[in-house]
Amino acid sequence: MVSSEQPVPTTIAAENLSKSFSGRPLFSDLSFSASQGLVAVAGRNGSGKTTLLKILAGLLRPSSGRVRFETEAGAPDSPSGRRLAIGWAGPDLQLYGTLTGVENLRFFRRAAGRAGDDRELEGRLEAVGLGEAARRRVEEYSTGMKQRLRIAFATLFDPPALLLDEPMAGLDVDGREIVRRVVAAARERGPVLLASNDERDFERPDRRVDLPGTGPRA
Amino acid sequence: MSALSGAWAVCVKDATEELRRKVAIVSVFFFAATAVTLVSFAMVGALALPPADRPPLQAALLWIILFFAAATGLPRAFVAEEESGTGLALRKTIPAVVVLAGKTLFNFLLFLAMAAVTIPGFLILLDWKAGSAGAVAATLLAGGFGLAVVSTFLSALVARAGQRHVLFVLIAFPLLLPLLQAAIAATIEAAAGAFPSAPLKVLVAYDGAAACGAYMLAGVAWED
Amino acid sequence: MKALKFLLLPYMAAVIAAAFLWPEPAQGFIGESSRIVFFHVPCAWTSTLAFLVAAAYSAAYLRTRNPWHDDVAAAAVRIGLLFGVLTLITGSLFANIMWGSWWNWDPRESSYLLLVFLYAAYLFLRSAVEDPDRRPRVAAAYALFAVVLMPFLTFVAPRITASLHPQTVINPQGKILMDTPTRAVFFGALAGFSGLFLWMLSIEARTRRLARTGPISRTGRTSP
Numbered sequence: 138m139v140s141s142e143q144p145v146p147t148t149i150a151a152e153n154l155s156k157s158f159s160g161r162p163l164f165s166d167l168s169f170s171a172s173q174g175l176v177a178v179a180g181r182n183g184s185g186k187t188t189l190l191k192i193l194a195g196l197l198r199p200s201s202g203r204v205r206f207e208t209e210a211g212a213p214d215s216p217s218g219r220r221l222a223i224g225w226a227g228p229d230l231q232l233y234g235t236l237t238g239v240e241n242l243r244f245f246r247r248a249a250g251r252a253g254d255d256r257e258l259e260g261r262l263e264a265v266g267l268g269e270a271a272r273r274r275v276e277e278y279s280t281g282m283k284q285r286l287r288i289a290f291a292t293l294f295d296p297p298a299l300l301l302d303e304p305m306a307g308l309d310v311d312g313r314e315i316v317r318r319v320v321a322a323a324r325e326r327g328p329v330l331l332a333s334n335d336e337r338d339f340e341r342p343d344r345r346v347d348l349p350g351t352g353p354r355a
Numbered sequence: 356m357s358a359l360s361g362a363w364a365v366c367v368k369d370a371t372e373e374l375r376r377k378v379a380i381v382s383v384f385f386f387a388a389t390a391v392t393l394v395s396f397a398m399v400g401a402l403a404l405p406p407a408d409r410p411p412l413q414a415a416l417l418w419i420i421l422f423f424a425a426a427t428g429l430p431r432a433f434v435a436e437e438e439s440g441t442g443l444a445l446r447k448t449i450p451a452v453v454v455l456a457g458k459t460l461f462n463f464l465l466f467l468a469m470a471a472v473t474i475p476g477f478l479i480l481l482d483w484k485a486g487s488a489g490a491v492a493a494t495l496l497a498g499g500f501g502l503a504v505v506s507t508f509l510s511a512l513v514a515r516a517g518q519r520h521v522l523f524v525l526i527a528f529p530l531l532l533p534l535l536q537a538a539i540a541a542t543i544e545a546a547a548g549a550f551p552s553a554p555l556k557v558l559v560a561y562d563g564a565a566a567c568g569a570y571m572l573a574g575v576a577w578e579d
Numbered sequence: 580m581k582a583l584k585f586l587l588l589p590y591m592a593a594v595i596a597a598a599f600l601w602p603e604p605a606q607g608f609i610g611e612s613s614r615i616v617f618f619h620v621p622c623a624w625t626s627t628l629a630f631l632v633a634a635a636y637s638a639a640y641l642r643t644r645n646p647w648h649d650d651v652a653a654a655a656v657r658i659g660l661l662f663g664v665l666t667l668i669t670g671s672l673f674a675n676i677m678w679g680s681w682w683n684w685d686p687r688e689s690s691y692l693l694l695v696f697l698y699a700a701y702l703f704l705r706s707a708v709e710d711p712d713r714r715p716r717v718a719a720a721y722a723l724f725a726v727v728l729m730p731f732l733t734f735v736a737p738r739i740t741a742s743l744h745p746q747t748v749i750n751p752q753g754k755i756l757m758d759t760p761t762r763a764v765f766f767g768a769l770a771g772f773s774g775l776f777l778w779m780l781s782i783e784a785r786t787r788r789l790a791r792t793g794p795i796s797r798t799g800r801t802s803p
Contacts, residue, residue, distance in 0.1 A: 159711050196446060197579050217450055225447055231440030233368070235375040247364035248449045248457070250357025290444065508724060512717050516707040526704050526721060529697040533731040561731050568727030575641060575720040579713075 146172045147209055147297040147327035149193060149223065153202035156188055163188055167202070169346055171328035175320060177339040178332035180348030186332035187227055189348065190300045193330065194225035208297055221249060226291035227302035234276030238262050238286055241275060242293060249294070265289045265315050280307040288319060297327035304331065305338050358453050365449070365457025369432060370464070378435075379465065383428035387473045390420040395480035406482070413483050414542035417473065418498070418535050423524075424469050425462075425502055430510035430523050432458040433577075437514045451577040452570060455507060459569070463503035470495050486548030494545050497558035498538035501565055505530055508569040511576040534561050584778050587771070594764065594771045602760035612676045617764055619669040621772035622662045626694065628776060629659025633701075634726040637719035647788060649715035652722065653705065654783035658776060660698035666691050697725055 150170035156163045163185040169176075180186050191197040193204055195216060206219050232241045239258050246253035262271040265285040270278060275286065284307045291299060304316045317340060323329045324343075331338060339345075373379055394416050398404050404412070436442040445454055474495075477483040485491045506527060513522050537557040544551035598617040633655040640648035670688060671681045682688065704721055708714040 194447065196443065220448060220450070229440060230444055230447075232444055233372060233441055234439065235372045236368070240371070244364060244368045245444070245448050248361045248368070248445075248453065250361045505728075509721075512704070512720055513707070515710070515713065516704070516717070517709055518707050522704065522707045526700040529693050529700055530725060530728050532693055533728070557731065561728070564727050564731070568724045572720050572724055575716055575723075 146207075147222075148172045148205070148207045149298050149328050149330070150205040151189075151193065151202065152205055154189070154192060154199045154204070155201045156185065156192065156197070157200045164348055167346075167348075169344070170205075171330060171344065173324065173327055174329070174343030175324045175340070176328060176330045176344045176346060177342035178330055178346045178348070179336070179339075182334065184348035186348060187229075187302050189346075190225065190227060190302045190330060190332055194223055194300050195219055196225070206298070221294040222296050223298045223300060224291040224294065224296035225300040225302075226287040226304060227300075228306060230287050230290065232275050232283075232286055232290065235274060237274055238267055238271045238278075238289075241286070242289060245290065245293060251294070261289050261293070262286075265319075266311060281309055281312055284308050285312055285315065288316060292319060292323075299323045299327070299329045300332075301329070302332045303334070305333065305335070358450075358456075361449060361453040362456035362460060365454055366460040366464070369458060369461040372435075373461075373465075379428040379431045380468070383424050383465065383469055384472055386427050387420060387424045387469055388476065390423070391473060391476035391480055394420070395476075398481060409481075409483075410546050411539075411543055413477065413481055414539045414546060416481075417477060417483075417542060418539050420473055421466070421469060421499075422502070422531065422535060424473070425466060425506055426520075426524050426527060428465055428469070429462045429503065429506040430513065430519065432462055432507055433510045433514035434519060442514070446578060451573040454577060455511065455569060455573040459503050459507040462507050463500055466499040466503055467495070470499065484546060486546050487550060490545035490550050491542065493555060494538060494541040494551065494558070497555055497562060498534060498541070501534045501558060501562040502531065504562065504565040504569050505534070508565075508572070508576060511573075534558065537561065583774055587774050587778060591771050591775065594767050597764045598768065602758065602764055612673055615669055615673045616761075617768045619666060619673065620765070621768045622666040622669060623691065624769060625772045625776045626659050626662040626666055626691070628773065629655045629662060629780075630694065630698075630726075630729070632780070633659065634722055637722040640715055641719050641723075646715065646791060647784075649718070650787040650791065651780070651784045653702075653718065654780055654787055656698050656701050656722075657783060658779050660695060660702070662772075662776070663691060663695040663698060667695060701725075 148170060151167050154167040155165040167189070178186050178189065188197060192199050195204075206214055206223065208218075208222055233244070236244065239255060239262065242258045242261065243253040243255065246258070259268070259271050262268060265288050267282060267285050267289070270282055275283065278286065284304075288301075288304060291301065299320075301316075301320070304320075305313050308316065320329055320331065320340070330346075331342075333339065398409065398412065398416075433442075436445060474485075474491075478485065506523075509523060509527050509530070513519050513526070516522055537554040541551035541554035541558065544554065594617070598614055599611075602614075633652045636648045636652035636655065639645070640652060667688075670691070674683060674685075674688070675681050701718060701721055705714055705718050708717050
């Protein structure tokens with residue numbers, strides 16, 4: 138398959154995105170485009186960082202506007218195509234407590250129609266520092282361990298685009314280093330959108346998206 | 356096909372969780388056992404209904420018990436995902452149709468497990484005569500499948516609503532009544548030893564329609 | 580629509596008067612009871628029409644996400660509930676005169692009872708979904724799923740079993756077995772009730788839209 142065109146870089150773009158909940162607007166007419174590199178998504182509490190990332194991940198519908206997504210493979214855009222090509226992790230991501238770390242990852246692989254080789258999955262858990270806990274039930278994990286598992290979930294399908302909402306929350310020094318490594322590797326491949334309240338989480342961002350917001354209601 | 360293996364993975368996951376936590380299984384079995392015991396006490400013990408009058412009542416009671424046991428246990432498939440917060444991870448990774456198919460399969464197996472407890476109860480405690488075992492089995496399979504499809508679909512709808520338990524029974528009842536009527540008619544015939552072809556045809560047609568409807572509306576029911 | 584409501588009053592008055600004064604009571608019925616056909620059948624027809632309108636607008640909402648379509652669908656169900664209850668009441672009055680009992684579990688009767696349950700379930704479902712952004716989708720999913728299963732309720736069941744219900748207008752011979760005055764009043768009533776339905780639908784749907792967008796809407800809560 139030889140193409141004479143330039144390969145299209147993986148791009149995730151917001152086009153005039155607006156979101157309101159029960160008539161109360163959160164943000165409106167938001168537009169930006171992100172290809173390879175790190176995008177810092179900043180804003181006060183309640184400004185809509187989590188909601189924006191969920192919309193880009195396909196978990197929420199915008200009130201108006203749309204999300205555009207293109208991959209290098211030039212495959213046509215579709216919900217099923219986006220599902221595995223965009224990795225996402227956020228504070229309300231919960232995994233199955235009665236299953237072990239490995240069982241969780243294996244389940245998501247198989248349910249998505251892909252093969253689940255346990256050794257490879259254990260390797261991924263090692264990479265986020267959960268090597269020993271891989272065969273323990275997630276309900277026994279500490280907050281930090283659960284956060285590391287979230288990172289493993291987000292990167293499970295080696296997605297070209299990565300959306301991370303408060304990825305450092307609850308992590309110790311080692312955990313934060315793991316996230317930094319994941320972000321550094323991912324930003325070479327495609328867009329990484331990182332939302333955080335803490336400016337220190339943004340390491341040399343290529344772009345910024347600042348959500349205006351009005352902060353928590355008085 | 357990856358969609359089928361995906362659905363099977365969902366079913367296996369639900370079964371694994373259920374075997375480890377045992378919430379649905381226990382409540383369903385407890386309900387079925389209690390109901391059968393009480394009914395048997397009333398019909399055979401207290402009322403001493405003559406055997407000739409029992410078959411229609413037994414058939415109706417069987418499906419009433421199965422319906423309410425299902426209403427107790429089957430909605431957990433989606434409700435548990437929302438309560439534990441895992442619904443988000445599921446929605447992120449797997450298409451709604453695959454999730455629905457997998458959970459329907461799990462609920463169908465749960466139903467069969469329920470029937471496996473209830474039928475012997477009927478045979479022993481209610482002195483039920485199951486004339487044609489093959490016909491009874493066919494009725495349970497056809498009726499159970501329809502029950503599983505409709506219950507699973509509706510539980511996807513109610514999973515994120517309030518007053519879930521009452522709500523589920525209320526919205527399930529009108530839709531399931533044709534299935535229950537046909538299943539009861541089929542059970543009466545099967546218990547008498549005949550093959551209930553007419554009601555079974557209705558059941559199979561209903562199952563097909565319900566499956567098509569659930570397939571087409573899966574995305575609306577489960578995603579945002 | 581403005582013209583319609585002014586015409587409707589004198590028209591319906593004329594229809595009602597004619598129903599009691601013009602045609603002779605039909606053969607085979609006790610006393611004047613056959614006159615119920617001028618009220619009972621149009622109510623049944625309107626109730627079914629409401630259901631079809633609700634289903635069509637639910638499908639339209641899913642395609643367009645236009646909240647007005649949801650307003651119309653919900654309004655149609657509410658009015659359908661009203662006319663469904665009226666159908667049951669008029670049918671019950673008739674049953675009492677003809678056969679001496681208010682309810683007979685006749686398949687046709689039961690199918691309308693079920694339709695009424697279905698409407699009530701739809702409205703209850705709406706009120707149980709707290710998120711006003713999700714409510715229309717959940718309601719639409721239920722309405723369309725019900726449409727898929729409805730044939731079993733309204734057509735299959737009544738036709739399989741024998742019925743006490745008098746020959747319907749749509750009968751196997753394909754002919755309308757009514758004399759001219761009866762036919763005139765009957766179709767006149769049908770048209771009148773349909774007009775009434777459209778008018779009530781318009782009011783109810785517009786009220787919902789106002790509740791959703793008008794000054795009251797700041798609470799975010801609309802009636803189910």
